Amino acid sequence: xxxxYSEVLEKFSELxxxxxxxxxxxxxxxxxxxxxxxxxxxxxxxxxxxxxxxxEIEAVEELLAEERDPxxxxxxxxxxxxxxxxxxMIFLALxxxxxxxxxxxxxxxxxxxxxxxxALFAADLAKMYVRFAERKGLKASIADFTESDLGGYKEVVxxxxxxGAYGLxxxxxxxxxxxxxxxxETSGRxxxxxxxxxxxxxxxxxxxxxxxxxxxxxTFRSGGAGGQHVNKTESAVRITHIPTGIVVTVQDExxxxxxxxxxxxxxxxxxxxxxxxxxxxxxxxxxxIYVGSGDRSEKIxxxxxxxxxxxxxxxxxxxxxxxxxxxxxxxxxxxxxxxADLKARAKEMGLV
Numbered sequence: 001x002x003x004x005y006s007e008v009l010e011k012f013s014e015l016x017x018x019x020x021x022x023x024x025x026x027x028x029x030x031x032x033x034x035x036x037x038x039x040x041x042x043x044x045x046x047x048x049x050x051x052x053x054x055x056e057i058e059a060v061e062e063l064l065a066e067e068r069d070p071x072x073x074x075x076x077x078x079x080x081x082x083x084x085x086x087x088x089m090i091f092l093a094l095x096x097x098x099x100x101x102x103x104x105x106x107x108x109x110x111x112x113x114x115x116x117x118x119a120l121f122a123a124d125l126a127k128m129y130v131r132f133a134e135r136k137g138l139k140a141s142i143a144d145f146t147e148s149d150l151g152g153y154k155e156v157v158x159x160x161x162x163x164g165a166y167g168l169x170x171x172x173x174x175x176x177x178x179x180x181x182x183x184x185e186t187s188g189r190x191x192x193x194x195x196x197x198x199x200x201x202x203x204x205x206x207x208x209x210x211x212x213x214x215x216x217x218x219t220f221r222s223g224g225a226g227g228q229h230v231n232k233t234e235s236a237v238r239i240t241h242i243p244t245g246i247v248v249t250v251q252d253e254x255x256x257x258x259x260x261x262x263x264x265x266x267x268x269x270x271x272x273x274x275x276x277x278x279x280x281x282x283x284x285x286x287x288x289i290y291v292g293s294g295d296r297s298e299k300i301x302x303x304x305x306x307x308x309x310x311x312x313x314x315x316x317x318x319x320x321x322x323x324x325x326x327x328x329x330x331x332x333x334x335x336x337x338x339x340a341d342l343k344a345r346a347k348e349m350g351l352v
Contacts, residue, residue: 120182
């Protein structure tokens with residue numbers, strides 16, 4: 001059995017044991033243990049089944065070593081197929097999912113190199129994603145757009161709502177290239193144009209969770225006016241949020257309890273602002289990764305009309321169904337991208 005599988009079983013058993021004694025842990029610690037248990041439960045069950053199958057394979061192989069038996073050979077083949085199936089199921093179960101995958105998606109499509117033809121292509125992409133969303137039972141709507149002279153889109157923003165929208169569409173980010181004869185071309189020459197697609201998760205309102213262990217709380221005597229009271233009691237409060245380094249000090253209330261309550265309110269507001277700025281920085285980085293310069297050479301996918309071909313250059317995957325793809329039939333391409341992503345992440349984790 002793979003070393004990683006043994007480590008999973010060991011960790012899962014450890015969590016099982018801890019869950020039996022909830023009184024030994026704080027509420028926050030127990031919740032973390034429970035979350036870890038739930039995350040590993042499925043792969044641990046599959047690994048235990050795999051272990052049993054491997055023991056059965058070993059037993060059958062020993063019997064066949066002593067005497068050839070067609071029924072046992074057939075059983076051995078069945079067990080080997082079961083082992084292969086379980087291995088693949090464990091492989092998928094162990095790869096952590098991006099929690100944002102289940103949420104809504106925002107698609108920003110912008111015409112790139114190619115002028116009016118690029119704007120028309122951007123409109124084609126927008127229609128493609130709307131149709132794909134409809135096929136998947138998702139709701140797609142245009143949130144904002146800037147039209148070109150011929151009815152294309154210089155820029156269009158789509159909101160795709162529904163469970164798993166971002167997980168399905170996140171691989172679409174990048175520069176898309178089209179090769180065709182533009183409607184503005186009179187000599188019939190094939191032109192190459194491009195449009196960039198940015199796919200962002202729709203963030204919900206930031207929920208501020210402040211863990212007690214993340215706080216350092218100091219009390220001290222208030223300074224300034226306040227009479228004798230401030231000189232005799234440590235009513236002022238300084239709260240430091242250790243993970244972010246944010247410090248809040250309040251000393252204008254008469255009691256330590258009041259100052260602490262106000263300090264917590266201020267801290268929550270500052271943390272919300274902090275996390276919002278972090279989110280914005282992340283979105284800017286995503287835009288930078290996806291868009292690049294908008295040049296045709298930075299393509300992730302090519303839509304070639306003369307050859308009825310759509311090629312995703314990241315995984316060298318081609319389908320000869322251009323009309324279907326533009327009509328929202330993206331399943332084959334997206335599934336291939338998902339599989340490639342899972343394999344790459346599994347390799348990084350040492351699972352393969």
